[in-house]
Amino acid sequence: MAEVKILIVGHTTADGKGADEESTVATISLIRDHDLVIVADPGVLSEQKILLDRLEEEGLTPDDVDVVFISHSHLDHYRNLGLFSRAKTLEYWGLWEGNKVVDWQPQLTPDIQIIKTPGHSDDSLTLLVKTPRGIVAVCGDVFWKENYPVKDSYATNEKQLAESRQRVLAAADWIIPGHGDMFKGGRN
Numbered sequence: 001m002a003e004v005k006i007l008i009v010g011h012t013t014a015d016g017k018g019a020d021e022e023s024t025v026a027t028i029s030l031i032r033d034h035d036l037v038i039v040a041d042p043g044v045l046s047e048q049k050i051l052l053d054r055l056e057e058e059g060l061t062p063d064d065v066d067v068v069f070i071s072h073s074h075l076d077h078y079r080n081l082g083l084f085s086r087a088k089t090l091e092y093w094g095l096w097e098g099n100k101v102v103d104w105q106p107q108l109t110p111d112i113q114i115i116k117t118p119g120h121s122d123d124s125l126t127l128l129v130k131t132p133r134g135i136v137a138v139c140g141d142v143f144w145k146e147n148y149p150v151k152d153s154y155a156t157n158e159k160q161l162a163e164s165r166q167r168v169l170a171a172a173d174w175i176i177p178g179h180g181d182m183f184k185g186g187r188n
Contacts, residue, residue, distance in 0.1 A: 002033035002111040002129045004136045004176065007054040010043065012076075012144060012179040014154070026077045029138050029176055030058060031069075031129055033109050039087075040069040040127065040138045041178070042080035051080060062086070067095075071140025071178065072124040074154075090114070092123035117142045117168060119161025120152055126168055134173025137185060142168050145180025 010027035026043030028051060037060065045051055055061060062083045070078045070091040081089065090108070094101035106114050111130040117139060118124050126139040141152070142164050155161045168175060172185030 001132050002031060002109070004129050004131055004138065005030045005058070006176060006182060007039075007058070008043075008045070008051065009181045010145075010177075010179040014144075014179075024076045024179065026140075026178055027176055027180060028054075030055075030060075031112070031127070031138070033111050033129075036067065036109060037065050038067045038069055038090075038112075038127075039065050039084065040176075041071050041077040041140060042068060042083065044076050044079040048080055048083060051083065069125075069127060069138070071126065071138070072121040074121060074141070077140060077178065090125075092116075092125055115167070115171075117164035119157050119159075119164045120155050122156050124164065126164075128171055135171060135185070135187065136174045136176060136182070137168045137172035138176045139168050139172075139178070141178035143175055143177040145177045146175075146183035148177065 007030050008028040010025045012024040026041045029040040031038040063086050065084045065087045067088045067090050068084045089096040095104045113128040115126050117126040120141040129136045169186035173188040174182050175185045176182050
């Protein structure tokens, strides 16, 4: 089975529950499945060293990362993508290696499934990762955080977002949201 660990717990004030000035950091996760190393949503940080230090704590460098997963194409989720120049990039439009792209398959590995979860953006993806703790959904801004705002003011399609949220809740024991710590899903 695979392992999922949050490297950096994100936050946001974009939901109107914070400071006068917006501050946003995506939750950045590490997924290991046998020899495959994935970093999900390398986002924005006050400095890249924060992410490099978290990787080092895991015994990793950016060159050890095989795939960077981008849950959707909002800058706060992919800004530090360039740190991982050796890694492939998995995003809505394909699996990129350098300037070559191939279609991704829904079953990335026997323990990692990719599903489309539109609504927050048209190009949102979620990883469903089978772990010893159960299924963990790494879902970007399908959920911003636990006790997420029901109304997502940035959503491209509220109806699709509601459907995607239900799909993720039904599939996951645990949810890693776009801007917060892991919380219990609907299967838990």
